[in-house]
Amino acid sequence: MSKTEPVEASNFIRNIIEADVAAGKHDAQVVTRFPPEPNGYLHIGHVKSICLNFGMASRFNGRCNLRFDDTNPARENEEYAQAILEDVSWLGFEWSELHHASDYFEQLYTYACDLIRAGKAYVDSSSADEMRAMRGTLTEPGTPSVYRDRSVEENLDLFKRMRSGEFDDGAHVLRAKIDLASGNMNMRDPTLYRIRKIAHVRTGDSWSIYPMYDYTHCVSDAIEKITHSLCTLEFEDHRPLYNWVLEQIDAPGAPEQTEFARLALEYTMLSKRRLIQLVEENHVRGWDDPRMPTITGIRRRGYTPASLRDFCERIGVTKNDAWIEMMVLENCIRDQLNVEAPRRMAVLDPIKVVITDLPEDYSETLSFANHPQDESAGRREIPFSSTVWIEQDDFAEVPPPKYQRLTIGGEVRLRGSYVIKCNEIIKDETGNIIELRCTHDPDTLGKKPEGRKVKGVIHWVCAKKGVNAQVRVYDTLFTVPNPAAAESFTDIINAESEKVMSMCIIEPSLTAAEPETHFQFERLGYFVTDRRDHSPTTPTFNRTVTLRDTWAKK
């Protein structure tokens, strides 16, 4: 076997882990974790992180935990947590262990007391505003709070009473005692605990103080013996603090944080706040609107887990501020569905064609391959009669140059059927074409026409047996590549991001399809039966993506 081995794409994180394993670091184990906060739906940016974390674990025969970073009960809820579990599973990943940061609250509290005893943390009774003022600026050092030198006994006592609920929100916080002059703002005595007299989904009201992310995350990683803690670039500045905390306590593990660039996808917005806004202001119909970049939305649009995993493979992992073109995502689903999706015919914007040289009650059954390159996909029967629907776009009274479809006096192949010629146009009183009267060449079924070339092939559906359906065609939600840069998104929302087409005609067999079944509608694109709205009596399809169209581009 001398054939060239396909070189698996390398990335810096994989290289680091590879080197660590080779060096026997962390006992040559690889344990990662995906740590979402249950305060929103997962989106395609999270998919990158999920694929990385689960992918690395599986590649190195390690484990990947799913851990909810549930340290802020004010914003988190169970609906989000359930959705996250479903999305990760749907993507095809299985977590090794399921944890919650809240499982560690007691341990976190104990470590915090250790920190106080070691003189590494203190209770600050300044207000949030005062603390902000004392923090200094990017170029000026901070100034110490008057509470910075409280005794260990006083700190311990106060912290204990904070926990017991004696104080109101904001009365005190627990701060690490590090370096108020640090150029890294995170090291200027960061807050470790704040008082929040609010019930937590999992711990109820047993706590009135909650630990901050910086303190919780590293300790949670250590408790779970995570080896490689992968996160996005904005946490780079937090790494010194992550390490500082673990150095102060008697940590069970020695996780190492490595940061990578978060995904930036053209024409989409991935900030949780903005996504929530889209939903709440009804710019979309919900978290699973097929235009949303959420996993559930992308799923409803018709993307598959495999196509999303492929996407992550293609975009790579680096620290570059990279913008991924929409096309890259689209090509992933095209490539998968081109191989896997059975072909069908559907007419979205129909115009009637009457074949005048066939008896009015003529009907015939034609056999079609379900896939042109894959015999194993089988065949199906399609009804044909003297009246068919074709796409309005496939007829032009005044054809543009190089037009290969039906024109007056011209011929075109009805895919899998006969070559027809248009002889006459019928218009209504306002001038709209309502019917094309054509004749057919009976000697062209399954063979090329005699003595001439017919280049064009168009799709069609039998008017007698075709079934009415709703098809929703989608375009990008925004009109600009970087919507996040816009002042308000009301003026950059694409008014044509969704077009609901209710007069579509589909092959009769399509009504039997289960929800979430993928098809290629020939010459149009890939479509999926809607997860929620599709049924035999209400056939409903979403357009996942169009076919590549080199002609339309010109």
Added chain:
RNA sequence: UGGGCCGUCGCCAAGCGGUUAAGGCACCGGGUUUUGAUCCCGGCAUUCGGAGGUUCGAAUCCUCCCGGCCCAGCCA
């Protein structure tokens, strides 16, 4: 000189002192085709943000410069 980070083809991205600077997407040809799809074949960076330097040899090491991103939540 507040701190941290990033710059390799239009868009991603390998590359880790010696390679003809991988690969994918896009693009441009040409072939096959009853989907203007797919598929196939070919083309596509004398050059790695810039300028110096080290070296027999630099995208890879050093210096300076230019451009971009992140940080002043009791958010994550």
